[in-house]
Amino acid sequence: MSIYDDIEKIKQQIEKEDEVPLKIALFGQPGAGKSSIINKLFGEQVAKTGASTDVTVDADFIPYEGLLLVDLPGYGTSKFPPNEWMSRFDPKDFDLFLCVFSGKFHDADTAFFKELKEEGRVCLFVRNMADQLWEDGKTLEELEQNIRDDVEKQVGSKEKVYFTSCRNATGFDVLQEAITQSLKPAQREKYTRYAKAYTMDHLEAKKEECKKLVVRYAAIAAANGINPIPGVDVSVDFSVMLKLFSDIRKSYGLNDEKISKLEGAMLPLAKKVLDYATREGVALLLKRFAAKTAMKSTAKFVPIVGQIAAASAGYAMTYTAGNHFLNDCHELAAEVLKKELT
Known part of the structure; x- marks a missing residue:
C-alpha cells in the first residue's frame, strides 16, 4: 500500500463525515425560545428568532457545518395529530431531542416525550428564560425544584432539567456538556468542534x-x-x-x-x-x-x-x-x- 492509498482513505473518511449530518431536533411550546437556544449553542445567528414553527405545517431545517438543527412543529395540534406527526417526522431520523419550555409543562410535550421514550431516543429537558424565575417568598432553588417536580409528575419519570437564559447566556456550559455526553463518539467529535x-x-x-x-x-x-x-x-x-x-x-x-x-x-x-x-x-x-x-x-x-x-x-x-x-x-x-x- 502506498501513501496515496492512505490519502484516498482519508478523503473518503472526510466525505463520509460530511455526507452524514448530526441531527438535533428541538420541540416544545411556542415562544419558548428554541431559535434563541440554537443561536446560543453555536455562538452566532444560525436560526431566525421571533417566528414560531409550532403552528405551521413544516419543520424548520437549519443546516450548520455538518449538523442539521430542526425546529419541529407542534405535536398533537389540529394541523398535526399524533399519528400524522410521527409518520412525517420519524424519531429514528434524529440523533438527539431537546424539549424546550418556558412556562408550565404542556400535555402535548409529555405525550411526545413518551413516544420518544418508547422509541429509545434521548431527550434533554431545557427550561429556558430562567432569568425570569421569581415568586415572592421562594428562593431560586425552590422554584427550580418545583419545575423538576412538575416535569417528573407530567412524564412519569425523574428527568434532569437544564435551566438556561438566552438573555444572560447562563446555563449553556452545563447544557453543552449534557449534549456532548448524550452523543455517540463520532457525533460528539463533530459537535465539540462546532458548538460554542x-x-x-x-x-x-x-x-x-x-x-x-x-x-x-x-x-x-x-x-x-x-x-x-x-x-x-x-x-x-x-x-x-x-x-x-x-x-x-x-x-x-x-x-x-x-x-x-x-x-x-x-x-x-x-x-x-x-x-x-x-x-x-x-x-x-x-x-x-x-x-x-x-x-x-x-x-x-x-x-x-x-x-x-x-x-x-x-x-x-x-x-x-x-x-x-x-x-x-x-x-x-x-x-x-x-x-x-x-
Missing part, C-alpha cells in the same frame, strides 16, 4: 478535535502537491490548506466580524490569524517552516523512498504550519472566552 465553548475545558476539547483535522488535511495537501512553495523544492495544495484554516477558524467561531471587534493586546494575534488565512499567508507560513522540516525529511527519506519524498517533506511542512495556525486560533479564542467569562 462556554468553558476552557470545552475549548481544550475543541483543540484536540482540530488537531485531527490538521493531520488529515496536511496529508491531502502534501499528496496533491500542485502549488510550488516559493524558494522551496516542495509543492502542496494551497486550496486544501485554506480549507483547513477556514475549518479551524469556524471551529473557534473566529469569523472576520468577530476578529475585527478585538482590541488591545489581542490585536497582533488577531492580525496574524487573518493574514495567514489567505493564499499568500499560507505560502508564507509554509516557507517559514520549510528549512527545518522539509530539508530534514528529505535527507532522511529520499535514499529509501525516492518518489514519496516530496509527499513526506510536504506533509512535515503542512502539518507544522497547520498546527502553528491552530495554536494561534486557540490562543485568540481563549482570550476571547476569558473576556466573556469576566
Whole structure:
C-alpha cells in the first residue's frame, strides 16, 4: 500500500463525515425560545428568532457545518395529530431531542416525550428564560425544584432539567456538556468542534478535535502537491490548506466580524490569524517552516523512498504550519472566552 492509498482513505473518511449530518431536533411550546437556544449553542445567528414553527405545517431545517438543527412543529395540534406527526417526522431520523419550555409543562410535550421514550431516543429537558424565575417568598432553588417536580409528575419519570437564559447566556456550559455526553463518539467529535465553548475545558476539547483535522488535511495537501512553495523544492495544495484554516477558524467561531471587534493586546494575534488565512499567508507560513522540516525529511527519506519524498517533506511542512495556525486560533479564542467569562 502506498501513501496515496492512505490519502484516498482519508478523503473518503472526510466525505463520509460530511455526507452524514448530526441531527438535533428541538420541540416544545411556542415562544419558548428554541431559535434563541440554537443561536446560543453555536455562538452566532444560525436560526431566525421571533417566528414560531409550532403552528405551521413544516419543520424548520437549519443546516450548520455538518449538523442539521430542526425546529419541529407542534405535536398533537389540529394541523398535526399524533399519528400524522410521527409518520412525517420519524424519531429514528434524529440523533438527539431537546424539549424546550418556558412556562408550565404542556400535555402535548409529555405525550411526545413518551413516544420518544418508547422509541429509545434521548431527550434533554431545557427550561429556558430562567432569568425570569421569581415568586415572592421562594428562593431560586425552590422554584427550580418545583419545575423538576412538575416535569417528573407530567412524564412519569425523574428527568434532569437544564435551566438556561438566552438573555444572560447562563446555563449553556452545563447544557453543552449534557449534549456532548448524550452523543455517540463520532457525533460528539463533530459537535465539540462546532458548538460554542462556554468553558476552557470545552475549548481544550475543541483543540484536540482540530488537531485531527490538521493531520488529515496536511496529508491531502502534501499528496496533491500542485502549488510550488516559493524558494522551496516542495509543492502542496494551497486550496486544501485554506480549507483547513477556514475549518479551524469556524471551529473557534473566529469569523472576520468577530476578529475585527478585538482590541488591545489581542490585536497582533488577531492580525496574524487573518493574514495567514489567505493564499499568500499560507505560502508564507509554509516557507517559514520549510528549512527545518522539509530539508530534514528529505535527507532522511529520499535514499529509501525516492518518489514519496516530496509527499513526506510536504506533509512535515503542512502539518507544522497547520498546527502553528491552530495554536494561534486557540490562543485568540481563549482570550476571547476569558473576556466573556469576566
